[in-house]
Amino acid sequence: xxxxxxxxxxxxxxxxxxxxxxxxxxxxxxxxxxxxxxxxxxxxxxxxxxxxxxxxxxxxxxxxxxxxxxxxxxxxxxxxxxxxxxxxxxxxxxxxxxxxxxxxxxxxxxxxxxxxxxxxxxxxxxxxxxxxxxxxxxxxxxxxxxxxxxxxxxxxxxxxxxxxxxxxxxxxxxxxxxxxxxxxxxxxxxxxxxxxxxxxxxxxxxxxxxxxxxxxxxxxxxxxxxxxxxxxxxxxxxxxxxxxxxxxxxxxxxxxxxxxxxxxxxxxxxxxxxxxxxxxxxxxxxxxxxxxxxxxxxxxxxxxxxxxxxxxxxxxxxxxxxxxxxxxxxxxxxxxxxxxxxxxxxxxxxxxxxxxxxxxxxxxxxxxxxxxxxxxxxxxxxxxxxxxxxxxxxxxxxxxxxxxxxxxxxxxxxxxxxxxxxxx
Numbered sequence: 486x487x488x489x490x491x492x493x494x495x496x497x498x499x500x501x502x503x504x505x506x507x508x509x510x511x512x513x514x515x516x517x518x519x520x521x522x523x524x525x526x527x528x529x530x531x532x533x534x535x536x537x538x539x540x541x542x543x544x545x546x547x548x549x550x551x552x553x554x555x556x557x558x559x560x561x562x563x564x565x566x567x568x569x570x571x572x573x574x575x576x577x578x579x580x581x582x583x584x585x586x587x588x589x590x591x592x593x594x595x596x597x598x599x600x601x602x603x604x605x606x607x608x609x610x611x612x613x614x615x616x617x618x619x620x621x622x623x624x625x626x627x628x629x630x631x632x633x634x635x636x637x638x639x640x641x642x643x644x645x646x647x648x649x650x651x652x653x654x655x656x657x658x659x660x661x662x663x664x665x666x667x668x669x670x671x672x673x674x675x676x677x678x679x680x681x682x683x684x685x686x687x688x689x690x691x692x693x694x695x696x697x698x699x700x701x702x703x704x705x706x707x708x709x710x711x712x713x714x715x716x717x718x719x720x721x722x723x724x725x726x727x728x729x730x731x732x733x734x735x736x737x738x739x740x741x742x743x744x745x746x747x748x749x750x751x752x753x754x755x756x757x758x759x760x761x762x763x764x765x766x767x768x769x770x771x772x773x774x775x776x777x778x779x780x781x782x783x784x785x786x787x788x789x790x791x792x793x794x795x796x797x798x799x800x801x802x803x804x805x806x807x808x809x810x811x812x813x814x815x816x817x818x819x820x821x822x823x824x825x826x827x828x829x830x831x832x833x834x835x836x837x838x839x840x841x842x843x844x845x846x847x848x849x850x851x852x853x854x855x856x857x858x859x860x861x862x863x864x865x866x867x868x869x870x871x872x873x874x875x876x877x878x879x880x881x882x883x884x885x886x887x888x889x890x891x892x893x894x895x896x897x898x899x900x901x902x903x904x905x906x907x908x909x
Contacts, residue, residue, distance in 0.1 A: 488563050495599050496787040500563060500575075504555050504589040512551045513585060520547060548583040552591075560593055570598040573789035596787040603844035605781040609906045611773055614766050618758050626754040630742065631734060637727035643692045646676045649727040650688060657718040666717075670724060684719055696722045767899075774902055778841045779834065786836050794832035799824045845898050853893045861889050 487503040520543060521534045529535075539547070556577055564571060575593040583589055637649040644650055650673055656666035673679035675688060687699040699719045707713040732738045739750040802824055845851070859877070866876035880886045 486559060488567070490567055490569075493594065495785045497594065497596050498569060500560075500567075500593040500595070502559060502563065502591055502593070504559065506586050506588060509551065509555070509583060509587070509589050510585055512554055513547065513583070516547050516550045516554070551583050552579055552589065555589055556591055556593075563593075569595070571595045572598055572787045572793070596789045598787065598790070598843075599784050599840065601782065601784045601840060601844045603778070603782060603841050603848060606778060606841075606845050606902050607905050609774065609777055609902060611770060611777075611903070611906045611908050613770065613908045616759060616762050616766060618755055618762070622758050623751055623755050626758055627734060627751060630750070630754065631731050631738070634738075634742070635729050635731040638730050639725055640728045641693065642726065643690045644675060644688050644723065644726050645728075646689065647729050648675050649673070649729065650675060650723055651725040651727070652688070652721050652723055654719055654721040657720065658715060663712075663717065674729075684721070688721065688723065691723050693723055693726050696720070770903065771899055774899065774906075775838045775841075779837050782837075782841050784837075784840070786833065786840065790836050791829060791832045794835055795825060795829045798828035798831060802828070842895055842898050845902070846894055849898075849901060851894065851897050851901065853890045853897070857893055858886060858890050861893055862886070865889070 486505060486508065489501040491499040491501065493499050517536055517539055521536070521539060524534060524539070524543075526534050526538065529538075556579075560575060560577075573596040575595040577591055577593050579591045581590070640648075652671050652673065653669045654667070654671065656663045673685070675685050678685070680688075681701055683701045684699055687697060691697050697720075699721065700716055701719060702716045703709075703712045703714060705714040732741070734747060736746040739745070739747045742750060744750040744753060799821070862877050862880060863873050866873045869876070877886075880889065
C-alpha cells in the first residue's frame with residue numbers, strides 16, 4: 486500500500502492512499518463469502534450460491550462494501566503509522582471505483598493537532614501575591630459558621646426583617662387566577678428576596694393568621710415573559726412567623742461543631758481561609774501564566790477543535806439558562822448565533838492554552854501515572870461521599886477519567902513553570 490501525506494497547512498493533512506490489486510482481490514473474496522452465507526436464492530443452499538451468480542446480481546453492492554472496508558481498515562493504521570493526531574472526522578474522496586486487478590485509491594483530508602515547540606516557559610516573570618489573613622477575615626468566617634448553624638423558632642408577633650414566614654398565596658390578573666401562581670405553606674426569609682422585594686416589604690408588620698392583598702407591577706424585562714410588564718394581585722395569608730436564632734459564640738458552640746473550644750474553632754477557620762486564599766492565588770497565577778504563554782507562542786489551531794469547544798460552551802450556557810442559574814437579561818443576546826460568536830473567541834483561547842500546556846509536558850517528559858489518577862479519583866469520591874469503586878466505574882464508562890488525567894497533567898506543568906519562574 487502506497488501512502489503519501491501532504492501538508493495542506495500545519496493543522497490539515499491530505500493523505501493519498503493507493504491499495505494494490507492483491508489486497509483488493511482478497512477483500513472482494515471475503516465480501517462475496519459473507520454475502521453468500523446470508524443470501525437465500527431458490528435452488529441453492531446458503532453458502533453454496535456460485536460466485537458468478539452473486540456477481541451478476543450484487544456486484545455494485547459488493548464493490549461498494551469493498552471500498553468502504555478498504556478505507557475503514559487502512560485509514561486508522563495510516564494515522565497510527567504516521568503519528569498523526571486527528572481532531573475531526575476525515576473527508577474521504579474515492580477516486581474511481583473498484584476493479585479487480587486494478588489499484589484502488591482515495592484521499593483523506595483531516596484536521597490534526599499541530600506539533601509545536603513551546604517557548605518562554607522557563608524563567609517566566611510572574612508576580613506572586615502575599616497571602617495574609619486579618620482578624621476581620623477570621624471574625625467574618627466564624628460569623629458565617631454561626632449563621633449556617635442558626636435556626637428558626639416560631640413567635641407570636643408581627644413579621645420583621647430576617648424573619649421566616651410561612652405563607653399561602655395566590656395571584657390574580659383582572660380578577661382571574663393565574664395558572665401555576667399559587668402555593669401553600671411556602672417558606673420565605675424576609676430580606677433575602679426569596680419572594681418579590683415589594684411583597685416581602687408588604688408582609689412586614691403582618692401577624693400570624695392575617696391576610697394581605699398586594700398589587701405588584703412586574704418589570705417589562707422580567708424573566709417570566711408571561712408576567713413581564715403586568716400588574717398582578719397577590720392574595721397572601723401568613724400561616725406562621727419564625728424568628729432567626731443564632732447560637733452564641735462560645736465553647737459550647739465550638740464543641741457542637743466538633744472543636745475543642747472557641748479558640749480552636751477560630752484557628753481552624755483561619756487555616757481554612759488561608760487554604761482558600763492560596764487556591765485563589767494559584768488560580769490567578771495560572772491565568773497570568775497562560776496569558777504570557779499564549780502571547781509568546783504563535784501557531785495555527787485546528788478550526789474543528791475550536792468548533793467542538795465552542796459548541797460545548799454554548800450547550801452548557803443554554804443549560805444554565807434553562808435551569809435558571811443565569812438570567813436571560815444577564816446573559817444578554819442568547820440567540821444561537823450570538824452565543825456561538827461569543828464562545829468561539831473563548832474556545833480559541835482555551836485551545837491555544839491546552840496545546841501549549843501539552844507541548845510543555847511533552848518537552849519536559851511530564852506524564853501522569855495510573856496511581857496518580859486513582860488517588861485523585863479517591864479524593865473526588867470522598868468529596869462527593871461516594872464509594873470509590875462505584876465512582877471510578879462511572880468515570881471510566883463516561884470517559885471522564887481522561888478529564889481527571891488532563892487536570893493532573895496541567896497541575897504538574899504549572900508546578901514546573903512556577904518552580905522555575907522569576908517570581909516577584
